[in-house]
Amino acid sequence: MSIAVVGSKFKIEEPNNNKPEYIIIHHALAKHCTIDDIQRWHLELGWSGIGYHYFISKEGYIFEGRKEEQRGGHCKQGDMNSRSIGICLEGCYQEYKNQTDKDVPAKQLKALFNLTKHLQRKYNIPVSNVKRHHDFAPYKLCPGNYFPWEEFILTLQEENILPDIDKHWAKDNIYKVVAAGIMEGFPDGEFKPNLTVTRAELATVVANLLDIM
Numbered sequence: 455m456s457i458a459v460v461g462s463k464f465k466i467e468e469p470n471n472n473k474p475e476y477i478i479i480h481h482a483l484a485k486h487c488t489i490d491d492i493q494r495w496h497l498e499l500g501w502s503g504i505g506y507h508y509f510i511s512k513e514g515y516i517f518e519g520r521k522e523e524q525r526g527g528h529c530k531q532g533d534m535n536s537r538s539i540g541i542c543l544e545g546c547y548q549e550y551k552n553q554t555d556k557d558v559p560a561k562q563l564k565a566l567f568n569l570t571k572h573l574q575r576k577y578n579i580p581v582s583n584v585k586r587h588h589d590f591a592p593y594k595l596c597p598g599n600y601f602p603w604e605e606f607i608l609t610l611q612e613e614n615i616l617p618d619i620d621k622h623w624a625k626d627n628i629y630k631v632v633a634a635g636i637m638e639g640f641p642d643g644e645f646k647p648n649l650t651v652t653r654a655e656l657a658t659v660v661a662n663l664l665d666i667m
């Protein structure tokens with residue numbers, strides 16, 4: 455299982471000052487839409503372009519919006535636009551006009567799960583910092599009261615972050631270097647502890663070490 459991300463086709467002028475500590479999940483409030491629709495809607499608001507870092511279609515395709523390091527435009531409360539990654543789901547998982555969807559497609563949930571796990575690993579974000587837009591803006595239901603939030607958080611908690619190192623002799627050391635940002639797992643959720651290291655990978659590890667020293 456891997457994360458297939460379609461790279462951004464938008465040139466968005468925003469400062470590279472985002473330091474992700476949170477992952478914030480939204481819905482589009484539209485039963486059917488594409489990332490191009492969201493780009494257009496946000497441009498019409500006078501923004502620099504799509505406010506989210508990622509958009510996930512109902513079929514489970516992940517599209518890149520803003521770059522992760524760019525300031526977002528999806529949650530102004532708590533200065534979250536420079537402290538989080540914003541992910542938007544196609545769909546309208548609440549009562550709204552004739553748009554209402556009561557079920558989040560399994561493929562979309564799975565893609566959201568994979569992307570969230572990947573971002574948690576990459577930025578060392580605990581499950582407690584995976585939030586709904588609603589948690590910061592209580593006057594909104596976003597990502598909708600029909601989104602199975604409790605179940606989603608439970609699956610994030612249950613799933614071991616790097617399941618393939620569970621019984622490995624070097625497990626504690628692996629967790630330590632991953633948590634410190636010196637090495638990371640593969641996008642498929644595994645660490646592959648017995649793969650050999652190339653010179654390029656070794657250089658990357660040493661460079662990461664130098665960065666934190």
Ligand SMILES: [Zn+2]
Nearest residue numbers: 480481587596
């Ligand atoms: Zn929202």
